[in-house]
Amino acid sequence: MKVPRIENVTPTSNMTLEIQWKGAPASAAHLFGWIATGGELLTPLKSPEVWKTATVTDYGATVEWAGEDLAIDAYHLFQIAGDQRDFALDDVRKWQEQAGLSNNEAADFLGVN
Incomplete structure (x- = not known):
């Protein structure tokens, strides 16, 4: 699976990131868990104060926050966002089949x- 790079990220309340991907639809990832x-x-x-410092680094491969070792890679962020997306009718049909x-x-x- 090819994981897109992160184009832009916006930290919102409740530990959620709004993510604009390069070459893929935008998504949100709730990172509380x-x-x-x-x-x-x-x-x-x-x-x-720390949460709002989220920035895209490593040419879109990582999101980092101010502080030491505070980061998440695009692969895991893409996985989390995908797992949390709404379950569409086509998803139900595919699961049922x-x-x-x-x-x-x-x-x-x-x-x-």
């Missing part, structure tokens, strides 16, 4: 009519 798993190293990102589920089975699994 990633920060929570980073232990003491990523704790400074909980500070609004891959799982080999009938409409009734898929509805039961998802808890809908």
